[in-house]
Amino acid sequence: MAEKSTTSRLPYAERPDFKVARAYELTGTDRRLYRTLEILPGLVAWITLIGVVLASMYASFFAAYFIIAFSIYWVLKTIFLSYHVRYNWRRLKHHLAIDWQQSIAQFPHDQIHHLVILPFYKEPDEVLEGALKGLADTRYDKQKLIVVLAAEERAGSEAVALGRRMVSTWSDTFGKILLTVHPDGLPGEIPGKGSNTHFALTQVLHSVIDPQQIPYRDILVSIFDVDTVVYPDYFNCLLWHFFKAKNPYKSAFQPVPLFTNNLWEAPALSRVMAMSSTFWQMIMQERPDRAATFSSHSVSFQALYEIGFGQANVVSEDSRIFWNLMIANDGNFDTVSMSYPIAMDATVAPTVWGTIKNIYRQHRRWAYGTENWPYIIYHFIKNKRIPLRKRLVVGALQGEGYWSLVTNPIMLFILGWAPIYLGTQEFHTTVLSYELPIIVRNLLVIAMAGLVVSSVISLSLTPPRPEGHSRFKYVVMALQWIMVPLTMIVFSAIPGLDAQTRLMFGRYLGFWVTPKRVK
């Protein structure tokens, strides 16, 4: 208990507004400030888009030059990001080839426990089975694994029964496996993965960790989406990065999510979106200074304890936990890239239309990560102990990220042509008006060359072809990337704008559970 006694909440995490999720939870000036910050991302995005339209109509020449500059910027950005993807791909392949078990032998790690949280809702048996089997197949001492199946009371008795069955089936495999049932309607929470995880962490603290007197420093928590299937060396790789980290207790460890569990069954649209998300995370792996945690990730229990286990009242709980940690630690908290994969599900539904709707909703939920921006800026203003430079850089980078997510694809693929259609008569007769679509088209073609890289890398990350699937599907998988301009608008920009607009008007989103696999 000696370790436990030294662990307490961080001072900043004790603030009453530390876990604020929405403006209405505050009062007075703070409330007005937070509400203004909620409005800003959507407002700036709309001003940008409307501004391009108005400029096209009333300042066509300026709009044309702006679009040309923006297209060049886009090409260079594509090159920049492709470079990161390609580099991370090399590193990912390399990491898959490493014998991590051997590499962690140099560190004394017998005392380390892995706490795995698997929050679930109404997912089918096979999803939980897959996740647990993945854990069981790891090259790690399973007795060091504490697995928590975190069910939701609101999912009904079937979900609880499924959890019990799984506990019974796998009880001999892991050091500990337990079921927690998150009660419905707890005050101050919104239903979803965040509140469920928060409850599970509290439960396991009182029922396992404290009773068994496991030092908090010796527990690494992996909070996984329930469809997460870990690769065999995940825990070894995690440990290696943990021991090698400059400040392991002030770090979150981020694997690369490969949405490949059902890739062969998923439609092309779903595959493109899944792989695009993977690529984005691969880029972030090489830019950890810009990264927050995403989806399944790992962090020390001590760090989580120090902030009271994150927030139970937000939609984007996976990234919010990083910002909680970073702000509470006065900016002294980082993301460590593992460049090691975990397998997850691509979004699917029984019908194409259902798949489209599910992908849209999932990406709107992800894009609702914009709710983190007011939180970050609000606490950057409040917490003066965070270095000013860090506050400015992180605030600007995050803001630019949310802005570009929703505006860039629309500006590039739709509004790029606006001066031609909306421009003045004087503009229409100019060489510039004729050259504009040609130069923009040529620049986009160059940018699309990056898709070839995407296609090659995605094929290399695709799991082996299961029986019953034609070889021709490889060709489809290679060519599916031509859908990217469309998917960027329909499944990135528009859901992002949707999310930011909701936040702007105070119509806050709730957590939407992405259906896992078709029953």
Add this chain to the structure above:
Amino acid sequence: MPAEPIIELLSYQRRKRFFWSLVLIFMITLPVAIFYTPGYRISYVGDTATIMPTGGLYVNTDTTEIELWVNEEPVRNARLFRSAYYIQNIEAGMHRVVAQQTGLQTWVKNMPVDPYLVAEVTAFNLPVVPQIRLITEYETATGTAVVGSNQLTLLQGVSTTPPYIMSTSSATSSLVRNQEYDVLTTLFASSTQGTSSPRVSLLAVPELPPRFRFATTSADGGTSTPSLPNVVRNDMRLSVRDGEIYVEWIGNLNRIPNYFCIASGTASTTIARYGQHVFDQVTALWATTTPPWNPDATKLCRPVIPINRLRQTVYAMDFVPGRSDLVVLLLEDGVYVSEIDDWSWQNTQRLYAGVEPRLVIDNGRMYAYDQGVYFELLLTLITS
């Protein structure tokens, strides 16, 4: 199998270097693009390079596979859309544009090109051999036109589609009556038996028999010669005044087609760019109460353009179906199509000669009757 990672995380320094390299490329590329897109080009005269502002030509055609020539040089890789060509890097000055294709009549126009600006023009190329679709009284059960031997004369000078067969007897029991034929006979009958205007030609030639009428023209009840009603389409009015045909822009002046307008300039430059006739029209307008409209300091627009009737009697006029830049005229020696654009000159091409054709425009199609045969006149080459 390695036991330690060899490939390190992409270092901040390396990322920074790469980032600033791209910034440098941006800083170089952007001014080049801003220089290039309005029309600036580097011109080499001998060993001397000079920066020269250029213009462009945008040529619309109604034919997808047309050969374009500018100043006797073939134009390649200029297609922008299916039947539109954008020709870059044109020096300021007058340029002769030719659109031609085997089997089609040639269209020629001298176009003035100004720096930074694109001169827009629409070419048209009618078939050399008239293209028709026969409409016979009877068809076979499969829809093939059945032609009588008395109709062969007309067919010798035209191309037809779809294929037809010759009737070997007068028996029609195995054939199907063509409903389109019945509609056309009604249309043409009303034109010959009617008592109203179609009998009167534009220029008085009393000995000529009545030959036609237009079935679907939107007469606006204007003040032109009562024999040929005004025709209005897409903000343009085709009318007869003082024995001549005019096309008048009656829509919003801000949307007036470019060929109604000319660049402001001296008499000599106007004549050189657009022709003496255009200069005369503009000069004449200054003497009236409705001077040329000048949307800006560089442009003058005249709202009316006369149509060249080739010094022939006009029996009918209308806009070509589906086009507001072309008019169709039934003249003494055939059916002609003329462009409204009169910059340098007006291209006029014969669509059909025949013997004594009559013409009906109905439902967006041009039908003719000549030598006992009803047929539709087609503007493009029949492709099998």
